[in-house]
Amino acid sequence: MAKPEWMASDDSQFVAQRELGLYHAYFDAFDSVVARLLARDGASGVADAMAALADVTRASVVSLYLNVPDGSVARMVAAWRDPATRLAAVTPAPLKLFEYANYPMLSDTLAVGMVLNKSLLELPLAEQMLLAQIGARRILCIPLLNRGELFGFLSFLDDDERRERSSTELKLLSMLGNHVAQALIRLHVEDDLLANQQRLRALVGATEDMVFELSPEGVVRQVWSGHPALPSAEVITGRPIALVLPPEIVQVLAPAIPEALAAKHSVTVQCALPQRGVWLHLRLQPVTVGEPRVVVLVHDVTELAQDAARKKTMLDTLNLLEEAIVDMTPAGELIEATPAWAGLRGLEARNLPQDMGKALSTWVHPEDQPSMADVLGRLLASNEASSLRVRLMQEKGEFLWVEARLIALRGPDGSCHGVRGVMRDVTVAHLNEQHITQLAHYDNLTKLPNRLLLDQALAHAVDRARRDNTKVALGFIDLDHFKQINDAFGHKMGDELLVNLAARLKTVLRDNDLLARWGGDEFVVLLPDLTDTARLSDIAERLRQAARQGVVLDGMEAKPTISVGFAVFPDNAESGEELLTAADHTMYHAKNAGRNNACFYSDILHLKALGREHVAIQSRLSDAIRLGGLQVYYQPIVRAKGGDVYAIEALARWQDDKSGWISPELFIPMAEKVGLIQELSEVVTHQAFCKLREWRDAGLAQKLMLNVSRSQLFAPRFVSNLVDRLGEFKLRPSDVIIEITESVALTDYSRQLKHLKLLGAAGFALAIDDFGTGYSSLSQLHEMPAQLLKVDVSFTQRLHTDEGRRVMQAIVQLSHGLDLDIVVEGVENLETARFLQGLGVQYLQGFHFSEPVPAGVAELWMRLGLSGKI
Incomplete structure (x- = not known):
């Protein structure tokens, strides 16, 4: 491609x-x-x-x-x-x-x-x-x-x-x-x-040479020059060395005298005077003419010994490093390398010399050799260091990624006489970078580009379209009835279907088209560089037909369908963001038109106005949260036996100046989508705690039920902040029941469980809301530190059927078995209330008792109870 x-x-x-x-x-x-x-x-x-x-x-x-x-x-x-x-x-x-x-x-x-x-x-x-x-x-x-x-x-x-x-x-x-x-x-x-x-500096003396002559018996005959570290000529002349020279010198010099005379050639010995910090090189030259004697040349090698020690220390230090240091000829042939080179090459240390004299490119991957040659060529003409990353072949034929930093070595005349490099293994870092790039730009399931990569591609496509006077088509694709597929076959089969669908949709597209996963069961197709849109309908139909091909799920054949919405730049939008919005609205129109359908923005003239109104509502929601435009209403939870009010659930309500009452089913998801849910929750919490304090002062003991969003639950200091906020109003955690939806509680289950246990440890009662709409197992319910299950209204609405009543009975039995109290939502008539009361349900909630009402009405219900409706 x-x-x-x-x-x-x-x-x-x-x-x-x-x-x-x-x-x-x-x-x-x-x-x-x-x-x-x-x-x-x-x-x-x-x-x-x-x-x-x-x-x-x-x-x-x-x-x-x-x-x-x-x-x-x-x-x-x-x-x-x-x-x-x-x-x-x-x-x-x-x-x-x-x-x-x-x-x-x-x-x-x-x-x-x-x-x-x-x-x-x-x-x-x-x-x-x-x-x-x-x-x-x-x-x-x-x-x-x-x-x-x-x-x-x-x-x-x-x-x-x-x-x-x-x-x-x-x-x-x-x-x-x-x-x-x-x-x-x-x-x-x-x-x-x-x-x-x-330590040595305090002991070191002068470094001048000394020459003197000895008899075979070791008596000093003549002294021609002295050494500051040794006695003067006047002191030692005519006396045995054992009496006048340091014992360290005597120890090596005495046996060397007869050896030199017998061998009739020079003998060399080494001697150190540790107390004076002096290293001496003694050369004994026999004189065989006339009386036998030996001339001794004492050469001070202190400076050379210190240099050697420093070099050895430096070499030992370099050998400690994981980086290999190599010296090469200007042509890139190895001259010398530290032991770490053997590690890079996978060699035993004793085999290190076998690589010397060979070109570094011998072990560089063929695809990386041009870049290596280019760097070596630039080094010859530059005094600056160069870096590159190549694959280096080990002894067994495997490759690892190596980062090399090279610099030219130049002589006094400025000519390059060699190259020195520091090389280190960066395989793990390289693979991590590749993995991070993959995670950052591609969907983990389908391996398609994700939103980030799509945004980049869309921006480039729009820029080219403006420059070249071409068009860009963008299509939102949604898999119809995917939730039913997940419910029927399980998430694993649902994932297989998404992977299969992604592969099929890609076969319809050109090489320079882009298919990305937007999230969940939604995909986006980007068609850049279009000269006209005549074939757009054909492409949309081919996408729809590709999705319709049968796929076997758990032994059963399914024929999924998709809803597609297309928009075109610059015909339907002035920017990439507007193009995304237009295509998104068009796709939802296709779903509302019956699914298994492809629609085009140009055929739906009113969508743009609707989109702008949606944005306007978002803007006004932000102002309502910031300026106190939100209200908190309260809905009672009633004891099934007796009819007194057990608790009050706090619910956000919004009356917009322009559009009137806005449904919470619209503005709460909108707040989550645009990142306002935390601020909205803060407003509700503050108003509810204020009112709860007033009720406590008035002698009312009912608990407050407070809904918590996923983003709040994941906040690092959510629990401690909530406890602090209660303290400001002189309230206790036991005054509040925290409601968490089943789907939120099971997202990243092990992590959420820690947060739920923190809430329980702080003294809050926990209620699992919308029970039955998620995918919890018995083991998960057993581990959750919850006291209440709130059964979703969808189960209450099916109580008019035998199957619905059997399901409700099973849920009640399950809650009793797990020692959990149960709250049934959506109770809308006396018959439903009496049936649930007979099953042993502890608490009821619904319009039969009261819809969400202002605080004053809620206080009346708390004082009087609702026994007349049981």
């Missing part, structure tokens, strides 16, 4: 410049951070390094953590805080001394060398509560590794969850973290080396 044209960005030059600027900023930071760490200014230098990190990352708080010796705890050793941040100025103890065992997601991510980049709501509860103490909304942690072992990490906190970083910046941050790790390791090694050097 040819690559769609929409993927080519018209702003590539701008993106490239921005990427280049990002690289420059981080490469400057590499030098700045490492230089400040290595400046040896103590805590000040480390603090300056944190400030430099904050400068390039623009984080609110930057911290450096280093592990204690046993690795169980990381201690904050330095931190920098933006004076303008909203984060708390005082760091709590858990953030100063981080115990890995308490935060498994963060510690597990860092332990495997991965970057943790999450918003607050994406973290487990433990991590959420940790960050919430200072108000952090996003966290980024970079592991610090030494030979694959975690010895600390860098933490970047932001007070804005929208502060997201690109994949390029995350890659640069990982590189920056690696540089910080290497600098810290180097500091540790250099500290040890400096300590040794300081």
Whole structure:
């Protein structure tokens, strides 16, 4: 399939410049951070390094953590805080001394060398509560590794969850973290080396050579020159070496004298004077003419020994790193490599020499060799380092991803005499990046592009259409009766149907068309670069027919149908957003027209006006919530035996100035869709708690039932905030029954169960609302810390049938078996109330007793009861 044209960005030059600027900023930071760490200014230098990190990352708080010796705890050793941040100025103890065992997601991510980049709501509860103490909304942690072992990490906190970083910046941050790790390791090694050097410096003397002559018996005959570390000529001349020279010299010199005389050639021995910090090289040359004697040349090799020690220490340090350091010829042939190269190649250390002399391209994947050759060519003409990522073949033929940073080595004349490179295994990071990209842009079930990728493609298509004077068609596709298919065959079969449908619909499209999954059972087809729309009807019909092909589900053949709505830019919309809205409305018109149908926006003239009215209502809803336009009505829950009011359910109502009373079935889903549900819930909660306080002061003891949305339940501090709000009104959690719909309670069941248990532990009673419309199992109901089941009105409406009465009886028996009280909604007549009373239902709710009413009427029902309707 040819690559769609929409993927080519018209702003590539701008993106490239921005990427280049990002690289420059981080490469400057590499030098700045490492230089400040290595400046040896103590805590000040480390603090300056944190400030430099904050400068390039623009984080609110930057911290450096280093592990204690046993690795169980990381201690904050330095931190920098933006004076303008909203984060708390005082760091709590858990953030100063981080115990890995308490935060498994963060510690597990860092332990495997991965970057943790999450918003607050994406973290487990433990991590959420940790960050919430200072108000952090996003966290980024970079592991610090030494030979694959975690010895600390860098933490970047932001007070804005929208502060997201690109994949390029995350890659640069990982590189920056690696540089910080290497600098810290180097500091540790250099500290040890400096300590040794300081010890030696106090013992080192002068480094001049000394020449003297010995008899076979070891008596000094002549002295031609001296050495500051040895006695003067006047002291040693004519005396045995055993009496005048240090014993270390005597120990090696005495046996070497007869050896040199017997062999009649020079003998070399080494000697160190540890107390003076001197290393000596002694060469004994026999004189065979005349009286036998030996001339000794004492050469001070202290400086050479120190250089050798430093080189060995540096080499040992490099060998500690996971990165392989290689030296190559300008043509790319290996000359020398550190032991880590054997690890990259999957070689045993003893076989490392076999790779020397061969070209690096020998093991580079054929597809990556052109980019490798291009980088080597550019190095010859540039003094700047270059980086690239290639696949490197191991000894067994497998490939791993390697990131190489190369720089040319130049002589005094400026000519390139070699290339040095640092190479490291980034296979895990590369695969993670690919996986993240897949998750970010493609639907996990159907593997189709998701909304994010669709938005990008639509924007590019509209831009090209404006430029080239072409058209863009967009179609919303909805699978008819998908809920019935799920109910009949189960979600697994429903998923198989969606995958099958996606594959069929793609066969109808051109190579440069795009089919995306919008969500649930909805798809979107994007047809860019159209010169006319004459064939649009044919495409819509082919899509409809493709969906109609039979599919076998659990041994039964089903023939699904779809409803399709098409709109065209610029005929029906002036932007990509308007095009989506127009196509969406058209699809719903197709469903309302009987399903298994394809409609076009141009044939439905009134839809645009309806769409604008819908947007206008949304806008007025925001004002109503903000300016106090919402009201709270109350509907009583009645005891089946006695008719007194057990509880009052708080319900939001809205009387719009222009459209009158707006149904909650319209404005509540609208609030959830546009992100106003939290604010709406706050308004309802505040009004209801105010009124409940008044009722308590008036001596009324009925409980308040309060509905909770999914977004509220998932909020990190929902329970504690709700308890605090009750405290403001001098109310208790036992005064309130929290209602949660069955479908919400079972979304991410294990996670929701934790929230439900927190509510129960705080003292709230819990009611599972709309029971029977979800997919709960007996085990899940048994585990839920609920006290009430509210049976959905759809079951009450079927009580006029034998089947409906049997189903209700089974639900009541189930609730009794689970020791749960039951509330039946939708009771609209005395006959229904008496039947439910006979089944043993504890509580009833419905228009037979009272519709939702203002607070004053509700108070009257609470005082008088509704026994006359039982």
